[in-house]
Amino acid sequence: MRLEALRQRHAKCFWPEAGDPIKRITRRLARGLLEVLGHRFAYRFIAMAAKELHTADEFFPERKTLPAFRRAAADCQACDLWRRGTQTVFGEGLAGARVLLIGEQPGNEEDLSGKPFVGPAGRLLDEALAEAGIERDQTYVTNVVKHFKWEPRGKRRIHKKPVTAEIAACRPWLEAEISLVKPKVIVCLGATAAQALLGPKFRVTKDRGRPLESTLAPFVLATVHPSSILRAPDDETRHREKRLFIEDLREAASLL
Numbered sequence: 001m002r003l004e005a006l007r008q009r010h011a012k013c014f015w016p017e018a019g020d021p022i023k024r025i026t027r028r029l030a031r032g033l034l035e036v037l038g039h040r041f042a043y044r045f046i047a048m049a050a051k052e053l054h055t056a057d058e059f060f061p062e063r064k065t066l067p068a069f070r071r072a073a074a075d076c077q078a079c080d081l082w083r084r085g086t087q088t089v090f091g092e093g094l095a096g097a098r099v100l101l102i103g104e105q106p107g108n109e110e111d112l113s114g115k116p117f118v119g120p121a122g123r124l125l126d127e128a129l130a131e132a133g134i135e136r137d138q139t140y141v142t143n144v145v146k147h148f149k150w151e152p153r154g155k156r157r158i159h160k161k162p163v164t165a166e167i168a169a170c171r172p173w174l175e176a177e178i179s180l181v182k183p184k185v186i187v188c189l190g191a192t193a194a195q196a197l198l199g200p201k202f203r204v205t206k207d208r209g210r211p212l213e214s215t216l217a218p219f220v221l222a223t224v225h226p227s228s229i230l231r232a233p234d235d236e237t238r239h240r241e242k243r244l245f246i247e248d249l250r251e252a253a254s255l256l
């Protein structure tokens with residue numbers, strides 16, 4: 001019932017935005033250019049030129065504290081995803097955490113509860129963290145994109161990958177979280193987070209579990225997304241993938 005109501009409320013946003021065709025074409029060109037350039041400064045420049053694209057820093061609060069950012073992010077409309085999601089899912093956890101974990105975007109349960117990693121992927125993450133000797137309540141957990149992007153399929157809401165423009169629009173929230181939490185280790189969960197932080201050429205399959213230097217934190221390390229483990233085709237693969245995931249988290253724990 002709740003989903004039906006949600007679907008009706010959001011039905012309008014599945015179709016291309018109406019409005020001035022010139023603006024629509026500018027917007028499409030700008031997004032195409034961004035896909036090629038793929039850089040946030042390019043995005044800001046294009047955003048200003050196109051006057052139609054926005055970035056989350058336009059919604060920044062006066063006070064530079066995590067609670068103030070969380071409140072401000074609740075009203076963010078920097079990209080179109082706010083129309084589709086139920087609410088902004090800001091990061092959560094210990095303000096001065098030494099480990100900050102980054103996923104892709106909230107899923108169905110996160111969208112409804114307003115908290116990151118509380119669904120099936122979050123339960124797997126909690127277990128793996130505990131096995132690696134990291135307590136979830138000692139960490140700060142967030143996502144690259146703060147709204148759930150989905151498409152209806154029957155009665156279900158199916159996860160859709162965020163595009164470069166949405167990642168760039170949302171990035172200021174993530175940068176604010178990183179600069180306020182000041183973690184010692186950042187763990188990127190999956191390719192979206194890894195590429196957002198380490199560059200589009202980064203390959204999780206090749207460089208997982210290897211701590212890299214970064215201006216964002218003393219160590220940045222990438223591993224797979226817990227959802228990919230849940231999608232494993234059989235038990236054996238799932239167990240193996242989970243073991244490797246725990247090993248990567250142990251590596252993160254060893255850096256603390």
Ligand code: URA
Pocket residue numbers: 103104105106107110115116117118119121122143227
């Ligand atoms: N997957 C994510 O990337 N983030 C969440 O918060 C939940 C699932």
Ligand code: SF4
Pocket residue numbers: 055056073076077078079080081082088145146147166169170171173
């Ligand atoms: Fe703002 Fe990010 Fe939500 Fe887009 S996804 S509206 S940038 S909070």
